[in-house]
Amino acid sequence: MLRMFRTINGQVEQIQKPENGSWLCLSAPTDVELANVSMETGIDLADLRAPLDDEERSRVDVEDDYTMIIVDIPTVEERGGRDWYETIPLSIIITQSAIITVCMQDTPVLHPFMEGTIRGFNTYMKTRFILQILYRNATMYLRYLRIIDRESDKLELKLRHSMQNREILMLLELSKTLVYFTTSLKSNEIVMEKLTTLPRLKQYPEDEDLLDDVITENKQAIEMANIYSGVLANMTDAFASIVSNNLNNVMRIFTIISITLSIPTLIFSMYGMNFQEGMLGMPLTDKPWGFAVIIGISLVLSAIVTWFLTRSRMFK
Template sequence: MMRVFSTMGGKIEQIENAGKGSWVCLSDPTDVELAGLAQDTGIDLADLRAPLDDEERSRVDVEDDYTMVIVDIPTAEERDGRDFYETIPLSIIVTEDLIITVCMQDTPLLHPFMEGTIRGFNTFMKSRFILQILYRNASMYLRYLRIIDRESDKLELKLRHSMQNREILMLLELSKALVYFATSLKSNEIVLEKMTGLDRIKQYPDDEDLLGDVITENKQAIEMANIYSSVLSGMTDAFGSIVSNNVNNVMRIFTIISISLSVPTLIFSMYGMNFQDGMLGMPLSGRPWGFIAVVILSTVLTGFVTWILTRSRFFK
């Protein structure tokens, strides 16, 4: 889908055709839209397609007629009733007349710009627009990181009461999301460093302060992602040890039960042997109350063996 916006009278409005100072927003674009835009603007079609590959790396490319900035942005995908977090590329292409954004999906990152709720946003001020997008991108990372932290706390409470595979798998998904976030944020940091020395895009007086704010927000997001990743990794290892310990406790109980049951099994198997006439029989086998006596004896011995095993240091 291709939408065109322009600032008119201090307000952002959607227009039909792109003109000087317009913003062209491409969300999950078709081949026809990409080919038409490439023909109208002279941008290489391969550059327009670049952010549609989810493995595309963050970078800054300076061409003769345009400059392309690709950054990774966070996104949440709902699966099985819950959100899964990952990152996707977003490209910002600046030409002499236009600023173009291309993304493989309609990202909420750009919605406030379309709605005109970003203070100081103007489609004619290209460098400030780029920095405002990057600032909001870093802010979205921070927001998603706080959500992930709250979800990990909820999972920790659930895992204290029950060790279900579902909770452990959810914990691993959050850990994977944090790895993606940390990697993408570091790549975005390299892009910001390159932008500080980029003279191609016109700078405005307030852009230097805004760039500093973007760098600060991005560094804070990197630190939070690393901290949460370390905490989650430690939590995963701890619960893995707890699961292993629980398995050992179950095996301990089964071992005690198995050894205890071997006592009456041994006794009754001996009494089940056939003896020839005239040979010495088993004790109490000739008594009418012998069977009851053997059962009581085996029960007492089984209880004694169980008591010994439960207090043995080998089964603690």
């Protein structure tokens, strides 16, 4: 999808044709849209296609007529009825007359710019626009990191009495997400360092505070991702042991039950044996109340064995 915007009288408005100082937003673009933008702006088609590869690395490329900045942004993917988080590339291309953003999907990072809710946003101010996108990107990372932290707390409550692998696998999935976040944030940090020394981008004094905020937010996101990653790793190991202990408790109960039931089984098996005539039979077999006595003895012996096993150190 190709959408074009331009700041007119302080308001962000959507336009139909590219103009000087406009913003061209390509979200999940078609080949026709990419070809048209390439012809209109003179940008190499390969550079426009670069962020459509989800394995594309963050970098800054300086060409003769334009500068391309690729950063990783967070995104949400629904799998199995749950939201999972990953990172995808976003390309920001600056030319003399316009700024172009390219992404493989419609990202919420850019929605506030389209809606005009970002304070001080102006399509003519390219350097500030880049910094505002990077700041918005860092805040999105922080937002998703807090959501991941809350998800891990919910999983912790479920894992306290769980004997299934589902919750642990979800913890491992969150840990993998944090690794992706950390790697992407560190790559973005390198891109920011290059931007501060890039002579083609004009550095305005009023944007210095914004640049400091961007770097601070990105570093905070890196620290949070590292902390949450360490916590999840320890939590996964701890609850893997808890699941194993819960399973051992179940096996302990089943062992006690099986040993207890083996007592009456043994007694009734012996009384079920056939004896030759003239030989002394089993005790109480010739008594009318012998059957009830044998059952009583079996129950008493089973109760004694159960009491002993439940208090034995071997089964604690």
